[in-house]
Amino acid sequence: MIPPTQRNSVLIVEDEPITRDRLVEAISAHPLLQVIAATGSLRAGQEAFLAHPPRVALIDLGLPDGSGLDLIRQIHDSQSLTESLVLTVFGDEQHVVNALKAGARGYLLKDSSFTTIADNLLMLIDGGSPINPKVARFLLGQFGEWEKSTPMTPQITLTEREKDILNLITKGYKRNEIASLLNISNNTVGTHIRRIYEKLSVHSNIEAAQEAVQLGLITNGR
Amino acid sequence: MSRKSSASLFSWAPLFGLLFVISILLPYAKAETLRLDRGEFIFDQNQPPPTLPQSHWEPVKLPDNWDLSHPFRGGSGWYRFSFTLDHSPSDLWAVYLPRLSVNAQVFINGQLVGSGGRFIEPISHNSYRPLFFSFPGPLLHAGENQIALNLLGFAQEESGLSPFQIGPVTALKPAYNSQHFREVIVPTISFTLLLLLSFILFIIWLRRRQETLYLMFSLCGGFSTLYTAIFFIQEVPWLTHHQWLWMELTAAMWYVYCLMLLIHRFVKVQRPSLEKFFLIYTIVGPILIFFLPSPYLFRAFGILGLGYCAVSLYILFTIYQYRHQCLPSETWLLFFSILFSALTGYHDLAYMLHSRHEIPVFIFYWGSTVLGIAIAFLLxxxxxxxxxxxETLNRDLNSLVAEKSRTLAQSYQERQTLEMRQAVFGERERIMRDLHDGLGGYLVSAMVQAERHPPQLRTLQQTLRSALEDLRLMIDSLDGDPTDLTTQMGSLRERLESLMESSGAVLHWQVEDSPRLPLPSTSNTLQLMRMVQEIFTNIAKHSHACHVFFSVGARHLEVRDDGEGFDVSTTRSGRGLPHLYSRAQQLGITLNISSSSSGTTLHLTW
Structure with a gap:
């Protein structure tokens, strides 16, 4: 038995009690994971995060007192080790992409099986990130547009390898299949995806800053 | 040309008028000059000055008009004048001849001091300009001096000599300059100006043939300039004096005729028979005169001119009559400039018809010039x-076009809104149908299963999972590009994977580039996904396969398993196969199923 202090701490912010309980049950069942708090509101989630920053935070977006995106952003900006996953029913583009832009490291389907939940969390801790074909397609499209419209530094454009990986994900290939197709390790695939997410959130921050500047200029001009 | 600039043209007019008056009123120099008007005359072709006995000379008093003093006589005549001086002058002197007709040369004490030009055809014409000959003062001596003047004249053409002056150049020059300006420079300027205006309006007419007014003006202007040429052109090559005179006076007649045409068009009246009558008059009259003996030419033109007097009166009356056709400012400017022009014409006609002692000054070109400028200004x-x-019309047209474009854009927008609404309606209908066919059915089954006693929990769980899967399929089909079948397939895999896992099979996945349906649409993509989902559900339920191979390409999709297989012919009715076939048919896809004991292959091609 691994002592609780060596387990990876998990914070759950989900307002639907049955889903929350199921998640708690699934995570607690894993020897390497430990739920340190499970809350049903944004406020409680923020307090729990500040009290004990967990290793992983699972965050639902539609909370009764606000959007989970705020918490994801807060965690991302806090410089802590905490990494967040957005909870979603369908893994649809809208939900996942907004969370990724705010700084989430991936997503988790609410009805995933116990093993999938644990696997995803461990993968995150190992430095990988969950992804799906639709998100991959979105990322390819988004970075393509950015490359066309604005000259960018290499840090925020996709490398050829990253594009290859996203393309394979789009077609439904799994992490291990991609690894063997491209002759790399499973972990490397995960790291690539994580790096792509980082680039997305960096670019989104730049974009937001530029928008703010533009708005500021317009306001000053008047 | 804007109204402002035309107004500024008006404001310059008084200044020009003032300059003109000053030039006329310049004081004639009197001091130290001799005015000669009494002498002797003789007809003699000889050169140099004849030395015939005194008895052949007849006394003469200037002005001497040959029409009165020597009717029907022309040719070379000599005048002789004597005057005494106290001393011989040392400075430069001159003879200033204000008016003579047609040409002259001057001898002082037997010495030629100046000539107006050629005395044989084609002769030089000096009828309408002053002559000024300077000579060294020492040519004159103290006591009596003689000045002889050889004059070339024509019978019955107002030929003759007016009083003239002799004196120092400095005393005579100002008067000569002023007269020269009036009688040579001004006609030259007005000739140039009218020629230019006529040319410009002629060019305008060439580009706008329907505007005959411009043509009429350029004709008027052309004839007027031709007539004006008589006043400042001295040397006329090829033409004899009478041919030149005939051409000039004919031009004046044509000028009046064209003016009538112009005025008719200006006030917009049509009098074709009158125009025809005067056309014949203007053609025939001068032609007849051309064949008259030369002494009758001048007088005949005078008589012909009476007809044009009538024309001018008629024109004035017409303008007055139709004054409401034009703007008042236009009418009166036209009326008074024509009146002025007519009065100058009457003045000249009076001289042509009735000789007086003085040599006449013809002023009709003043009238025609003023009128020409006025008409050009009006045009x-x-x-x-x-x-x-x-511009106004153009602006109106532009605003009309803008209005039409706006309406068009509006109706286009309305149509677009309508189309969008229809598209939304179609999409909504599709979602309703999909919900009814898929989710609705599952939920009804789930409710039934839950209501049973005891509830069939295992079946219920499966049904709910199917409901969720179907909902996911729907969301996938709505989320993103419906034609992007690759991503749709990729998304499907996650769910197929868990299905296969639960039945203990391994899924082998192969997706080639961009599969495309023959009719790509959200609905068709969803139908295809449902077919694939159904195929896999069947495999999971019935095949007991260990491996399932899925591959999709641009125009095909294949699912192969290594399960038990089934008899395709007998199982047609069960296992949802008819459903698969009918969906394939709807999508325009060919479905082939082959099955044996070692496995089953489903092949879709499109």
């Missing part, structure tokens, strides 16, 4: 007005 104003009208 330019009209041109300006039509430009403004054109």
């Amino acid at each position: 330019l104003l009209r041109f300006d007005r039509s430009l403004i009208l054109f």
Whole structure:
């Protein structure tokens, strides 16, 4: 038995009690994971995060007192080790992409099986990130547009390898299949995806800053 | 031309008038000059000055008009004048001849001091200009001096000599300059100006043939300039004096005729028979005169001119009569400039018909010049007005076009909104149908299963999972590009994977580039996904396969398993196969199923 202090701490912010309980049950069942708090509101989630920053935070977006995106952003900006996953029913583009832009490291389907939940969390801790074909397609499209419209530094454009990986994900290939197709390790695939997410959130921050500047200029001009 | 600039043209007019008056009123120099008007005359072809006995000379008093003093006589005549001086002058002197006709040369004490030009055809014409000959003062001596003047004249053409002056150049020059300006420079300028205006309006007419006014003006202007040429052109090559005179006076007649045509068009009246009558008059009259003996030419033109007097009166009356056709400013400017022109014409006619002692000054070109400028000004104003009208029309047209474009854009927008609404309606209908066919059915089954006693929990769980899967399929089909079948397939895999896992099979996945349906649409993509989902559900339920191979390409999709297989012919009715076939048919896809004991292959091609 691994002592609780060596387990990876998990914070759950989900307002639907049955889903929350199921998640708690699934995570607690894993020897390497430990739920340190499970809350049903944004406020409680923020307090729990500040009290004990967990290793992983699972965050639902539609909370009764606000959007989970705020918490994801807060965690991302806090410089802590905490990494967040957005909870979603369908893994649809809208939900996942907004969370990724705010700084989430991936997503988790609410009805995933116990093993999938644990696997995803461990993968995150190992430095990988969950992804799906639709998100991959979105990322390819988004970075393509950015490359066309604005000259960018290499840090925020996709490398050829990253594009290859996203393309394979789009077609439904799994992490291990991609690894063997491209002759790399499973972990490397995960790291690539994580790096792509980082680039997305960096670019989104730049974009937001530029928008703010533009708005500021317009306001000053008047 | 804008109204402002035409107004500024008006404001310059008084200044020009003032300059003109000053030039006329310049004081004639009197001091130290001799005015000669009494002498002797003789007809003699000889050169140099004849030395015939005194008895052949007859006394003469200037002005001497040959029409009165020597009717029907022309040719070379000599005048002789004597005057005494106290001392011989040392400075430069001159003879200033204000008026003579047609040409002259001057001898002082037997010495030629100046000539107006050629005395044989084609002769030089000096009828309408002053002559000024300077000579060294020492040519004159103290006591009696003689000045002889050889004059070339024509019978019955107002030939003759007016009093003239002799004196120092400095005393005579100002008067000569002023007269020269009036009688040579001004006609030259007006000739140039009218020629230019006529040319411009002629060019305008060439580009706008329907505007005959411009043609009429350029004709008027052309004839007027031709007539004006008589006043400042001295040397006329090829033409004899009478041919030249005939051409000039004919031009004056044509000028009046064209003026009538112009005025008719200006006030917009049509009098074709009158125009025809005067056309014949203007053609035939001068031709008849051409064949008259030369002494009758001048007088005959005078008589012919009476007809044009009538024309001018008629023109004035017409303008007055139709004054409401034009703007008042236009009418009166035209009326008074024609009146002025007519009065100058009457003045000249009076001289042509009735000789007086003085040699006449013809002033008709003043009238025609003033009138020409006035008409050109009016035409330019009209041109300006039509430009403004054109601009206004253009502006109206533009706003009309803008209005139409706006309406068009609006109706286009309305149509687009309608189309969008229809598209939304179609999409909504599709979602309703999909919900009914998929989710609705599952939920009904789930409810039934939950209501049973005891509830069939295992079946219920499966049904709910199917409901969720179907909902996911729907969301996938709505989320993103419906034609992007690759991503749709990729998304499907996650769910197929868990299905296969639960039945203990391994899924082998192969997706080639961009599969495309024959009719790509959200609905068709969803139908295809449902077919694939159904195929896998069947495999999971019935095949007991260990491996399932899925591959999709641009125009095909294949699912192969290594399960038990089934008899395709007998199982057609069960296992949802008819459903698969009918969906394939709807999508325009060919479905082939082959099955044996070692496995089953489903092949879809499109």
